[in-house]
Amino acid sequence: MDFLLDRIENKIEFFQAYDMKTLEVKINDQIDNNKALMLDVYAIQHHIVFDPNAGKMLYSAVVHFKVK
Numbered sequence: 001m002d003f004l005l006d007r008i009e010n011k012i013e014f015f016q017a018y019d020m021k022t023l024e025v026k027i028n029d030q031i032d033n034n035k036a037l038m039l040d041v042y043a044i045q046h047h048i049v050f051d052p053n054a055g056k057m058l059y060s061a062v063v064h065f066k067v068k
Contacts (some may be wrong), residue, residue, distance in 0.1 A: 008037055011065040016058060018051075023059045030063070039065035 013030060017023035023046075031041060043064040051058040 007067065008039065009067045011037075011039055013063050013065070014060065015063070016060045018054065018056055018058060020059055023061060027061060027063060034065050038068050040068050042066040 011034065015023055015026045015030075017026060027044075034040075041063060044061060046059065046061040049058050049060075050056075
């Protein structure tokens with residue numbers, strides 16, 4: 001039986017929160033986790049929309065990680 005180790009070269013993750021501070025904490029925690037995989041932030045996109053069900057703003061972000 002062969003044992004193969006493949007390296008992750010690209011990873012895209014999505015985050016949501018109802019306040020900007022919580023969103024920032026979630027993203028920073030995942031950045032630290034992905035450093036162990038030798039991935040750095042390549043690009044970030046963020047959006048803000050009004051959530052009528054919750055009655056408040058919903059912040060979302062897409063973070064693209066790439067190998068160093």
